[in-house]
Amino acid sequence: xxxxxxxxxxxxxxxxxxxxxxxxxxxxxxxxxxxxxxxxxxxxxxxxxxxxxxxxxxxxxxxxxxxxxxxxxxxxxxxxxxxxxxxxxxxxxxxxxxxxxxxxxxxxxxxxxxxxxxxxxxxxxxxxxxxxxxxxxxxxxxxxxxxxxxxxxxxxxxxxxxxxxxxxxxxxxxxxxxxxxxxxxxxxxxxxxxxxxxxxxxxxxxxxxxxxxxxxxxxxxxxxxxxxxxxxxxxxxxxxxxxxxxxxxxxxxxxxxxxxxxxxxxxxxxxxxxxxxxxxxxxxxxxxxxxxxxxxxxxxxxxxxxxxxxxxxxxxxxxxxxxxxxxxxxxxxxxxxxxxxxxxxxxxxxxxxxxxxxxxxxxxxxxxxxxxxxxxxxxxxxxx
Numbered sequence: 001x002x003x004x005x006x007x008x009x010x011x012x013x014x015x016x017x018x019x020x021x022x023x024x025x026x027x028x029x030x031x032x033x034x035x036x037x038x039x040x041x042x043x044x045x046x047x048x049x050x051x052x053x054x055x056x057x058x059x060x061x062x063x064x065x066x067x068x069x070x071x072x073x074x075x076x077x078x079x080x081x082x083x084x085x086x087x088x089x090x091x092x093x094x095x096x097x098x099x100x101x102x103x104x105x106x107x108x109x110x111x112x113x114x115x116x117x118x119x120x121x122x123x124x125x126x127x128x129x130x131x132x133x134x135x136x137x138x139x140x141x142x143x144x145x146x147x148x149x150x151x152x153x154x155x156x157x158x159x160x161x162x163x164x165x166x167x168x169x170x171x172x173x174x175x176x177x178x179x180x181x182x183x184x185x186x187x188x189x190x191x192x193x194x195x196x197x198x199x200x201x202x203x204x205x206x207x208x209x210x211x212x213x214x215x216x217x218x219x220x221x222x223x224x225x226x227x228x229x230x231x232x233x234x235x236x237x238x239x240x241x242x243x244x245x246x247x248x249x250x251x252x253x254x255x256x257x258x259x260x261x262x263x264x265x266x267x268x269x270x271x272x273x274x275x276x277x278x279x280x281x282x283x284x285x286x287x288x289x290x291x292x293x294x295x296x297x298x299x300x301x302x303x304x305x306x307x308x309x310x311x312x313x314x315x316x317x318x319x320x321x322x323x324x325x326x327x328x329x330x331x332x333x334x335x336x337x338x339x340x341x342x343x344x345x346x347x348x349x350x351x352x353x354x355x356x357x358x359x360x361x362x363x364x365x366x367x368x369x370x371x372x373x374x375x376x377x378x379x380x381x382x383x384x
Contacts, residue, residue: 004141004382012100012140015132016093018058020086023048029055030082032067032090035074038110043085057087062102065091066109068129070122073115077106092135104148107155108140111376141380151379158375162368169361172354179350180305183343187309190337200332202297207328208284209256223248227255227283230269233276237308247283255283258290263304265289267326272318273311275304289331298336301351302344306336 026045031054034042046055059065061083067074068090076082076091087093094109096102108114121134143151185192199205210227212220221227225247232241247255258264259281266274268287277300284290291307293300307314317330339347378384 004143004147004380006139007142008136009094009138009140010136011097012142013064013094013096013105015135016057016059016063016095018093020048020051020056020058027084027086029086029088030076031055031088032069032072032074035067035076037073038075038077038106040076040082046086051086054088054090055086057089057091057093059083059085059087059093060095062096064094064096064102064106064109066094068092068122068131070119070128070130073110075106075109077102090129092130092132099145100142101145101148101152103152103156105140107152107376108380111380112373113377113380114138114140141382143382151384154384155372155375155379158372162365162372165361165365165368169358169365172357172361176305176351176354177309180309180347183347184337184339187306187337188313190335192337194337194339196335196337197297198332199291199303199334199336202336202338203291203293203303205328205332206256206258206290206292208258208286208288208290209254210251210283210285211254212251220247220251220254221245223251225252225255225257225283226280227251227285228264228288229285230266230271230274230287233264233266233271233274233288235271235274237274237276237304239276239278239282252283255285256290257281257283259292261292261300263291263293263300263307265291265307265326265331267331272326273314275307277301277304289326289328291331298338299341299344299348301348302339303336305347305351307334310334 026047028043029046029051030040030043034040034044046052059078061078061080063078065076065078065087076087078085094105096105117138118130118134121137122128122130123134180187184194190196223246226241226243227245227247228239228241228243229245232239232244234240258278260278262278264276264278264282264284265288266272267289291303293303314326314330314334318326375384
């Protein structure tokens with residue numbers, strides 16, 4: 001078994017600290033928040049004088065950028081199309097030396113051994129990140145260039161499978177809104193002029209309850225009763241907690257329980273307007289409203305989809321206080337387009353089938369991720 005020798009990372013690449021020079025017109029600026037994994041999902045057009053202070057890093061084609069922050073694997077390989085971008089100083093930029101394939105370097109910077117070592121070297125009081133001094137302590141497996149190129153071709157093929165899975169996920173995510181629009185029109189405007197009813201007339205709305213202050217008083221936690229707060233409701237549906245917090249008998253006595261099938265709706269916080277349908281009974285604080293739809297009027301899944309689609313409209317009505325918030329009155333008065341139950345049933349059937357596919361694809365995506373990391377491990381150990 002071959003084991004590639006470990007070399008100092010800066011034997012394979014140089015740190016690039018090229019700052020942004022004056023320019024005319026506008027250029028695209030990419031922050032660390034604009035990158036999801038290895039994909040640039042957003043950018044901002046900025047002028048030289050109007051640029052954020054962090055928009056002060058330039059890079060060349062072939063440079064490899066990785067986020068300095070702890071516990072993140074954001075990475076960009078600069079191409080001919082992106083070389084004119086401005087980059088956040090939240091990235092560290094590396095320029096491969098002769099004998100180092102840029103793709104080999106980029107794959108290493110995404111590997112678990114690298115990320116774990118990088119995270120261990122991160123410093124800082126609030127947002128921990130790796131400094132240039134920390135980067136100087138990092139290493140990289142460095143086989144001959146021909147071997148790097150051979151293994152990169154294998155890893156590229158494996159990564160292509162993951163890209164296909166991502167494309168399938170994206171198309172599936174678009175299928176449900178497309179189905180709704182085909183059956184009922186635009187959910188934000190009621191473009192098919194369906195009959196409407198106030199949410200409060202077709203559903204029971206109740207505010208959660210949890211009165212002790214401070215809310216994190218340990219005397220109320222540590223039992224067997226699941227308890228969620230607004231941050232546990234994902235903006236794309238579903239609950240994030242499994243379960244990070246549980247109430248004991250004392251906590252249960254001062255909190256509100258919502259049953260299976262309740263739509264939980266966040267009315268404050270970073271996920272304001274986010275919804276999920278409970279699959280088990282859950283206790284909730286007063287920052288969450290429980291919505292129990294009357295079956296004779298509508299399907300719960302149908303109403304939740306409309307609520308999610310109308311989230312921007314609801315947020316526009318949130319009182320402009322110290323922080324945005326919604327209330328029972330706003331929700332009760334929300335007009336819900338009421339399609340015939342038979343048509344709602346067709347949509348809900350498609351929605352549930354789509355969610356089953358999403359769950360199956362999530363398992364597939366995890367397996368592909370595990371396979372990719374296994375290939376990375378074998379490549380860096382010289383076993384590929």
